Amino acid sequence: MTEAVNLWVLSGIAVMIAGFALRFNPLLVVAAAAGATGLAAGLDPVAIVSAFGKAFNDTRYVSVVWIVLPVIALLERHGLQERARVLIEDMKGATFARLLTGYLLLRQITAALGLTSIAGHAQTVRPLVAPMAEAAADPQDEATREEVKALAAATDNVGLFFGEDVFIAIGSILLMKGFMAQQGIELAPFELSVWAIPTALFAFAIHAFRLWRFQRRRLTR
Amino acid sequence: MIGLEQVYLVAGLCFAAFALLSARDGGNPRRWLNAAFWGLLALSMLAGDRLGDFGNGLLVLALVAIAALGLGRGSGGASVEERSAEAARHGNRLFLLALVIPLTALAGTLAFKHLPALVDAKQVTLVSLSLGVLLALGVGMVWLRPRTLAPLEDGRRLMDAVGWAAILPQMLASLGAVFALAGVGEVVGGLMSGVIPEGSLLAAVIAYGLGMALFTMVMGNAFAAFPVMTAAIGLPLLIHQYHGNPAVVAAIGMLAGFCGTLMTPMAANFNVVPAALLDLKDRNAVVKAQIGTALPLLVVNIALIWFLAF
Numbered sequence: 001m002t003e004a005v006n007l008w009v010l011s012g013i014a015v016m017i018a019g020f021a022l023r024f025n026p027l028l029v030v031a032a033a034a035g036a037t038g039l040a041a042g043l044d045p046v047a048i049v050s051a052f053g054k055a056f057n058d059t060r061y062v063s064v065v066w067i068v069l070p071v072i073a074l075l076e077r078h079g080l081q082e083r084a085r086v087l088i089e090d091m092k093g094a095t096f097a098r099l100l101t102g103y104l105l106l107r108q109i110t111a112a113l114g115l116t117s118i119a120g121h122a123q124t125v126r127p128l129v130a131p132m133a134e135a136a137a138d139p140q141d142e143a144t145r146e147e148v149k150a151l152a153a154a155t156d157n158v159g160l161f162f163g164e165d166v167f168i169a170i171g172s173i174l175l176m177k178g179f180m181a182q183q184g185i186e187l188a189p190f191e192l193s194v195w196a197i198p199t200a201l202f203a204f205a206i207h208a209f210r211l212w213r214f215q216r217r218r219l220t221r
Numbered sequence: 222m223i224g225l226e227q228v229y230l231v232a233g234l235c236f237a238a239f240a241l242l243s244a245r246d247g248g249n250p251r252r253w254l255n256a257a258f259w260g261l262l263a264l265s266m267l268a269g270d271r272l273g274d275f276g277n278g279l280l281v282l283a284l285v286a287i288a289a290l291g292l293g294r295g296s297g298g299a300s301v302e303e304r305s306a307e308a309a310r311h312g313n314r315l316f317l318l319a320l321v322i323p324l325t326a327l328a329g330t331l332a333f334k335h336l337p338a339l340v341d342a343k344q345v346t347l348v349s350l351s352l353g354v355l356l357a358l359g360v361g362m363v364w365l366r367p368r369t370l371a372p373l374e375d376g377r378r379l380m381d382a383v384g385w386a387a388i389l390p391q392m393l394a395s396l397g398a399v400f401a402l403a404g405v406g407e408v409v410g411g412l413m414s415g416v417i418p419e420g421s422l423l424a425a426v427i428a429y430g431l432g433m434a435l436f437t438m439v440m441g442n443a444f445a446a447f448p449v450m451t452a453a454i455g456l457p458l459l460i461h462q463y464h465g466n467p468a469v470v471a472a473i474g475m476l477a478g479f480c481g482t483l484m485t486p487m488a489a490n491f492n493v494v495p496a497a498l499l500d501l502k503d504r505n506a507v508v509k510a511q512i513g514t515a516l517p518l519l520v521v522n523i524a525l526i527w528f529l530a531f
Contacts, residue, residue, distance in 0.1 A: 005411055012396075030285075030396050050274040051402055053277030053278025056281050058398075063262070064347055070235065070375070070376030071361065071376075072379065074376075075315060077299045077303075077371065082301075082307075116346075117350060121491075149499045165472065176471045183451075185467045191472075192472045195529070206521075
């Protein structure tokens with residue numbers, strides 16, 4: 001790099017870290033970070049507000065997922081969480097580790113087939129997986145109960161992240177193919193997705209082991 | 222053709238209903254703040270394209286100001302006893318209704334690809350989700366016969382439980398756009414490539430994998446980290462200088478970035494939103510539950526690049 005590097009544009013990252021550490025409202029922190037980095041890059045305030053507004057409008061699809069809440073609420077009012085608990089309590093062999101390991105496998109396989117949106121935190125984890133995990137774990141104190149629910153959410157994330165890249169038409173594969181093509185390296189999506197398989201296997205093994213160990217150390221049954 | 226426009230219409234009407242129901246919730250002392258927050262989000266969904274860039278920016282600033290003042294939580298809802306009685310009455314058929322959204326997503330993903338004239342091929346996922354929601358609501362209203370507004374009332378209470386975290390993912394995506402405009406990626410990439418000792422392949426592989434995870438943690442998104450780290454380290458060192466297999470370097474490098482996603486509150490939709498949805502006291506409980514998987518997996522990914530690419 002020959003020209004002088006403007007390190008001040010990193011001030012936004014510093015604002016993010018400090019803001020999160022000091023527990024300010026995260027929306028405020030994000031807005032402040034955008035302002036700091038924008039000013040450091042020599043943009044005027046109107047340009048920064050406009051750039052942020054344009055990006056916000058272009059990414060509205062991210063917040064569409066909340067339309068599932070009325071359905072989840074309807075199901076919960078009519079006892080879905082309670083029913084999920086009863087179902088697990090009636091099953092003899094349904095332990096916490098078996099349940100979440102099964103969900104992990106299901107999530108990885110369906111994501112690898114490109115079916116990433118058939119499950120998720122609002123659609124499946126809150127109404128089904130978390131109450132089932134809680135029923136199977138039967139936690140004896142509040143701290144363990146929180147950890148059980150957090151692990152249910154974590155299992156969904158691990159399954160999704162380390163399954164989806166095995167599918168050839170997922171966003172990240174297309175991003176890699178596009179970026180490498182710009183750099184003069186032509187890759188087929190299949191070449192990229194096949195190299196996601198070793199990591200997918202390790203992710204399953206490591207996370208399943210952690211679930212089993214959590215059950216053995218922290219749960220009574 | 223059905224595409225984003227119709228999806229945003231459904232979402233806008235849903236947020237507008239949340240706003241109106243918030244306004245008349247006497248049990249919430251901050252009901253006007255809630256009504257304004259969800260109302261602005263409804264406006265963004267319904268009319269965002271007509272507000273202009275600066276107008277949208279002002280809308281975001283208003284959302285941030287309301288969130289900083291503090292949203293309240295909606296009141297009311299069914300008791301545990303009522304829900305248990307309902308559960309006993311309806312039995313396992315409740316699961317069938319719960320499967321309507323996933324099954325519609327599945328069917329839509331498979332079917333709409335072949336109907337490009339009917340549904341915008343790029344928006345199949347969101348269109349299927351919206352259809353699933355409308356279908357499940359329709360079936361649920363007929364079968365369970367709740368009061369007309371009950372799903373929206375209870376949905377609004379769930380929405381209030383998520384609160385400002387609902388738009389954090391969208392805010393972070395927008396921050397990424399400002400960072401890109403300011404050239405943050407190039408500066409970080411330049412700094413990273415400056416710290417690698419000359420002539421050490423292992424150091425370059427470690428810097429690439431770690432850098433991918435760390436920069437993902439800062440940006441909250443491996444997609445933002447990938448071009449930066451690959452341009453700074455992956456391409457010049459691993460691929461051109463040491464002749465590593467480009468498919469392995471790219472694919473497993475991205476997955477090293479995903480390990481970073483598991484360890485940061487910046488990936489709000491995966492890590493912060495579920496903590497709010499599950500009513501966890503610790504906002505970072507999901508991140509903490511994931512570190513034990515993410516760290517060993519990051520080491521595995523770095524080792525895999527080292528063994529498989531060279």
